[in-house]
Amino acid sequence: MRFNEVLDCLHTYEAGKPIESVVAQYGIAAKDVIKLASNENPNGVAPAVKERVAQALDKMNLYPDDSMSALKNALSRHFDVAFGQLIIGSGSDQIIELAVHAKCQKGDCVLMAGITFAMYEIYSKAVQATIVRTKSAEHDLTEFLELYRAHSPAIIFLCTPNNPLGECLLAEDVRAFLREIDSQTLVIIDGAYQEYAAFKDKNRALSPKDLVAEFPNVLYLGTFSKIYGLGGMRVGYGIAHAPIIAALHKLRPPFNVTTLSLLAAEEALAQQDFVQDCLRQCACEMVRYERFCEEKGIAFIRSFANFITLKLESKDSTELAQWLLQKGLIVRNLASYHLNAIRITIGTESQNTRLLGLLEEFWSL
Amino acid sequence: MRFNEVLDCLHTYEAGKPIESVVAQYGIAAKDVIKLASNENPNGVAPAVKERVAQALDKMNLYPDDSMSALKNALSRHFDVAFGQLIIGSGSDQIIELAVHAKCQKGDCVLMAGITFAMYEIYSKAVQATIVRTKSAEHDLTEFLELYRAHSPAIIFLCTPNNPLGECLLAEDVRAFLREIDSQTLVIIDGAYQEYAAFKDKNRALSPKDLVAEFPNVLYLGTFSKIYGLGGMRVGYGIAHAPIIAALHKLRPPFNVTTLSLLAAEEALAQQDFVQDCLRQCACEMVRYERFCEEKGIAFIRSFANFITLKLESKDSTELAQWLLQKGLIVRNLASYHLNAIRITIGTESQNTRLLGLLEEFWSL
Numbered sequence: 049m050r051f052n053e054v055l056d057c058l059h060t061y062e063a064g065k066p067i068e069s070v071v072a073q074y075g076i077a078a079k080d081v082i083k084l085a086s087n088e089n090p091n092g093v094a095p096a097v098k099e100r101v102a103q104a105l106d107k108m109n110l111y112p113d114d115s116m117s118a119l120k121n122a123l124s125r126h127f128d129v130a131f132g133q134l135i136i137g138s139g140s141d142q143i144i145e146l147a148v149h150a151k152c153q154k155g156d157c158v159l160m161a162g163i164t165f166a167m168y169e170i171y172s173k174a175v176q177a178t179i180v181r182t183k184s185a186e187h188d189l190t191e192f193l194e195l196y197r198a199h200s201p202a203i204i205f206l207c208t209p210n211n212p213l214g215e216c217l218l219a220e221d222v223r224a225f226l227r228e229i230d231s232q233t234l235v236i237i238d239g240a241y242q243e244y245a246a247f248k249d250k251n252r253a254l255s256p257k258d259l260v261a262e263f264p265n266v267l268y269l270g271t272f273s274k275i276y277g278l279g280g281m282r283v284g285y286g287i288a289h290a291p292i293i294a295a296l297h298k299l300r301p302p303f304n305v306t307t308l309s310l311l312a313a314e315e316a317l318a319q320q321d322f323v324q325d326c327l328r329q330c331a332c333e334m335v336r337y338e339r340f341c342e343e344k345g346i347a348f349i350r351s352f353a354n355f356i357t358l359k360l361e362s363k364d365s366t367e368l369a370q371w372l373l374q375k376g377l378i379v380r381n382l383a384s385y386h387l388n389a390i391r392i393t394i395g396t397e398s399q400n401t402r403l404l405g406l407l408e409e410f411w412s413l
Numbered sequence: 414m415r416f417n418e419v420l421d422c423l424h425t426y427e428a429g430k431p432i433e434s435v436v437a438q439y440g441i442a443a444k445d446v447i448k449l450a451s452n453e454n455p456n457g458v459a460p461a462v463k464e465r466v467a468q469a470l471d472k473m474n475l476y477p478d479d480s481m482s483a484l485k486n487a488l489s490r491h492f493d494v495a496f497g498q499l500i501i502g503s504g505s506d507q508i509i510e511l512a513v514h515a516k517c518q519k520g521d522c523v524l525m526a527g528i529t530f531a532m533y534e535i536y537s538k539a540v541q542a543t544i545v546r547t548k549s550a551e552h553d554l555t556e557f558l559e560l561y562r563a564h565s566p567a568i569i570f571l572c573t574p575n576n577p578l579g580e581c582l583l584a585e586d587v588r589a590f591l592r593e594i595d596s597q598t599l600v601i602i603d604g605a606y607q608e609y610a611a612f613k614d615k616n617r618a619l620s621p622k623d624l625v626a627e628f629p630n631v632l633y634l635g636t637f638s639k640i641y642g643l644g645g646m647r648v649g650y651g652i653a654h655a656p657i658i659a660a661l662h663k664l665r666p667p668f669n670v671t672t673l674s675l676l677a678a679e680e681a682l683a684q685q686d687f688v689q690d691c692l693r694q695c696a697c698e699m700v701r702y703e704r705f706c707e708e709k710g711i712a713f714i715r716s717f718a719n720f721i722t723l724k725l726e727s728k729d730s731t732e733l734a735q736w737l738l739q740k741g742l743i744v745r746n747l748a749s750y751h752l753n754a755i756r757i758t759i760g761t762e763s764q765n766t767r768l769l770g771l772l773e774e775f776w777s778l
Contacts, residue, residue, distance in 0.1 A: 049630055050597060051515045051660045058663040061479075069480075089474045098470040101673075105463040108677060109454045109642040114426075115434075138503060138669065145666060150416045167667075174664060232415060265414055277474040280672030295416045298423040299539065301510060302532075304503065306671055307645030308466075312473060 054154075054176050061170060076376040082402060083378040084393040087211065087241075087355050089277035091329065091396065093312070094322035097277070100315040101308050112307045119314045123285055126317055128257050132290040135297060138304045140240060140269040140284025145171045146296045147267055147286075151234050152177045152202045159201040161187045163213055163385050165238060168205045177202070185387070186215045186349070189225045196229060203234045208254070209241040212382060212391045214351030216245045216252045226263045234292070236267045240284075241353035243275040247327040248352055256287040264289040274354060275323055276316040281309040330354050333394045340404055344411055355393045357382065363410070365390050371410060377403055419519075419541050426535060441741040447767060448743040449758040452576070452606075452720050454642035456694065456761065458677070459687035462642070465680040466673050477672045484679045488650055491682055493622050497655040500662060503669045505605060505634040505649025510536045511661045512632055512651075516599050517542045517567045524566040526552045528578055528750050530603060533570045542567070550752070551580045551714070554590045561594065568599045573619070574606040577747060577756045579716030581610045581617045591628050599657070601632045605649075606718035608640040612692040613717050621652040629654040639719060640688055641681040646674040695719050698759045705769055709776055720758045722747065728775070730755050736775060742768055 071078050084090075116136050124131050137143040144167055152158060154176035160168050163185040172179055180199050182191040187210055196204060206225075209216040222237070229235055239254055246253035256268040267288040272278040283305055286296065305313075316322075337356045341348045347359040360368065365388045369381035380391040392403065436443050449455075481501050489496050502508040509532055517523060519541035525533050528550040537544055545564050547556040552575055561569060571590075574581040587602070594600055604619055611618035621633040632653040638644040648670055651661065670678075681687075702721045706713045712724040725733065730753045734746035745756040757768065 049599065049654075049657060049660075052518055055515060055660055055663050060659070060662045061665070061667045069482075083475075086476050088476065092471055092474045097473070101470055101473070102467055105466055106457055108462070108466070108645050109457045110448075111451050111453065111638075111644045112647075117434075138666070141666060141668070150420060153417055170667075234414065273476075279476045280473050282477075282668060282671050289414075292414060294425070295414075295420055297425045298420050300426070301503070301506060302426045302535075303506070303647060306647050306674055308673055309671055 054174065057176070058173060070373060070376065070378060074374055074376065081376040081378070082395065082399050084395045084399060084403060085378045085380045085391075086279065087274060087353070087393045088279045089275060089326055089354070090393070090399060091277065091326050093277035093316060094319035096319055097312050097315045101312050104308055104311050107307050110307055112303050112305055112310055114302050116305065116310060119310050122314050122317050127287060129260060129287055130290065133260060133287055133293055135286045135293050135300065136305055137284045137286065137300070138282040139273060140238065140271045140286070141167050142304060143267070143269055143284055143286040143296065144168065144236065144238075145174075146299045147234060147236055148172055148175055148177070148203065149299050150295045156202040157199045158203045158205070159192065159195055159199065160205040161185070161207065161210060163387065164205065164207045165211045172203075186210060186213055187217055189217065189221055193225065193228055196233070201233060203236060204229065205236050205238065207238040207240075208252070209245050209351070209353040211241065211353065212355070212357060212380065212385065214349045214353050214355060214357050216249075216352035218251050219254050220251070222254060223262070226259075226266065229265065231265045234265055234267060235263070236269060238269045240269065240271045240274055242270065243323065244327060244330060244354050245352035248331060252352055260288055264291075267292055272313045272316055275326055276313070277326070278309070278312055278316055281306070281312050283309050283313040329397075330394050333397060333400050336400055336404060337392065337394070340407065355391050357389050357391045359387070359389045361388070364388065368410060372403075372406060375406055377406060379403075419539065422541065423538060435738060435741065435743060439739055439741065446741040446743070447760065447764050449760045449764060449768060450743040450745045450756075451644065452639060452718070452758045453644045454640060454691055454719070455758070455764060456642065456691050458642035458681060459684035461684055462677050462680045466677050469673055469676050472672050475672055477668050477670055477675055479667050481670065481675060484648075484675050487679050487682050492652060494625060494652055495655065498625060498652055498658055500651045500658050500665065501670055502649045502651065502665070503647040504638060505603065505636045505651070506532050507669060508632070508634055508649055508651040508661065509533065509601065509603075510539075511664045512599060512601055513537055513540055513542070513568065514664055515660045521567040522564045523568045523570070524557065524560055524564065525570040526550070526572065526575060528752065529570065529572045530576045537568075551575060551578055552582055554582065554586055558590065558593055561598070566598060568601060569594065570601050570603065572603040572605075573617070574610050574716070574718040576605065576718065577720070577745065577750065578722050579714045579718050579720060581614070581717035583616050584619050585616070587619060588627070591624075591631065594630065596630045599630055599632060600628070601634065603634045605634065605636045605639055607635065608688065609692060609695060609719050610717035613696060617717055625653055629656075632657055637678045637681055640691055641678070642691070643674070643677055643681055646671070646677050648674050648678040694762075695759050698762060698765050701765055701769060702757065702759070705772065720756050722754050722756045724752070724754045726753070729753065733775060737768075737771060740771060742771060744768075
């Protein structure tokens with residue numbers, strides 16, 4: 049059967065290995081497998097979230113409330129933005145997808161950092177947009193500005209903190225950049241890891257409310273998949289000027305978030321003490337990796353997220369990732385980004401102890 | 414901000430009222446509100462499904478297994494089809510969306526019944542396809558064939574049993590129809606309610622395995638939202654010749670089904686005793702509505718699904734729906750389909766008793 053020509057240019061997305069398949073492959077007991085590859089919250093979710101979902105299991109047969117009022121009202125209070133400035137997606141991924149479909153057509157240009165979240169490219173290719181990347185792997189706003197002027201992109205993606213590298217822009221630099229961009233260009237600011245950045249350095253914290261008030265062309269994205277510990281539940285949100293949100297809602301598939309996910313996210317947002325505990329834990333544990341790298345002379349990117357990227361120079365990232373895998377430890381090999389680097393999600397204290405021990409061993413091989 | 418022109422033709426989807434808003438509007442206690450409007454399974458889910466999900470609440474932080482092997486393997490066994498003939502979506506809705514995006518471009522024609530599932534039109538409009546409908550509200554395959562020959566559609570939708578009307582095609586008529594269709598036309602057979610039809614009349618039961626083996630251009634859709642009682646969890650599936658499935662996978666957003674939804678669906682599929690109990694219960698209760706209509710001289714469509722559509726002639730559907738709403742009972746008014754009719758989901762025995770009592774009262778007003 050013939051399909052639309054766009055499919056000829058698309059590849060099927062292959063996700064990372066689930067724990068189960070590692071277990072199966074190497075005969076390692078499930079309890080001994082540690083996955084520090086997907087930037088999940090290693091502390092799980094707040095107990096109140098589990099309780100809330102447990103009490104709602106009788107509602108699995110009921111379609112989700114498609115108005116999503118409860119969660120939107122909670123987000124509206126949390127960010128001090130209007131109800132009409134919010135959209136909820138099946139992960140913030142889905143809002144990226146909607147935005148690309150709303151704004152881009154074949155041949156339109158989409159601008160992004162040299163190395164950044166893979167979904168920007170995946171969704172842009174699905175509408176046959178042309179992808180322009182900065183030469184710098186990390187975000188360099190001077191270079192972004194040059195490319196913006198040269199290519200007039202329909203969309204600019206800023207991922208701050210940037211996944212998979214971890215660097216994070218200063219809030220004042222973001223605002224100065226936005227002032228140079230015309231109002232027809234949609235700037236998507238992906239704040240999936242913003243809570244971690246805000247905890248570490250207030251100067252890098254973005255306020256969705258202020259951004260949206262000043263810039264009618266900004267779409268801010270947040271997620272419940274990271275600090276809120278709901279990676280498996282697929283809930284993200286977009287905050288923007290109401291006309292942008294209204295446009296995205298026209299393309300939103302009805303019932304795009306499950307009944308249990310809506311409740312889990314609403315409860316997770318209320319558990320800010322849990323969030324603070326997780327942020328503190330992550331910051332403490334991050335220091336252990338930084339010290340290890342400094343001791344061993346391993347280059348790393350100072351991270352404002354819940355992961356750290358090690359640049360390997362003397363070792364090979366594929367070899368290291370494979371060696372760790374056989375020992376039941378899954379990290380993200382960045383060879384697919386043409387980097388000899390690995391990205392490690394900051395785990396629990398004991399998970400990090402195990403991984404640091406293995407890294408120690410690998411470096412002494 | 415300017416968006417793609419397609420957005421000018423799209424309207425934002427407005428879903429039915431959730432129970433909560435009815436309660437708020439009329440001051441009715443939540444326990445007294447009955448929603449028989451969305452064809453949800455009134456018996457909820459099998460206890461084993463709740464147990465399985467309850468045991469997995471510690472996994473909410475983990476991204477779903479994007480290979481979905483466990484559920485795909487279970488479906489593969491259940492339908493005796495190959496792993497590569499299966500795709501899983503966030504509801505079968507999402508598979509409709511993927512198929513439309515894979516196959517249709519602006520100006521392509523999509524053929525469907527006069528009155529059928531609203532999502533076919535919603536997703537077709539999103540790619541600016543031209544929608545052609547039969548004059549008959551219910552499926553008339555002779556008319557479908559004429560329109561197929563006149564318009565060469567890219568996609569033909571058959572919804573059998575048909576939502577929101579309830580009629581169901583004979584399997585042999587479907588096969589005879591398919592033999593007339595060229596192999597480049599994608600025929601999407603939406604079997605969301607097939608389990609109910611198969612229980613009531615074996616001659617209307619479709620075998621996805623046989624369909625796919627004989628017709629390389631058929632995409633069969635099934636769902637966990639109806640008989641399996643997982644409307645809130647958003648899991649549907651598509652079964653087709655492997656090349657169709659491979660094409661759809663290119664457009665599938667990664668992690669499109671939640672971690673808990675995958676487990677719930679896998680367990681629900683294993684609970685066939687629960688399915689049989691629900692089918693029996695639904696068939697018994699359906700008879701009560703049919704008898705009521707016959708006694709009152711109310712026209713209805715003989716239904717092969719879990720709902721019944723009453724054609725109101727002497728009464729006004731909007732008036733009736735509003736009258737029921739004030740008493741805490743939600744049914745589906747089909748006025749938006751330009752029909753003076755209501756669609757009632759078959760509820761539990763006590764829910765049906767309550768609704769039948771109210772209908773009795775309304776007819777004696």
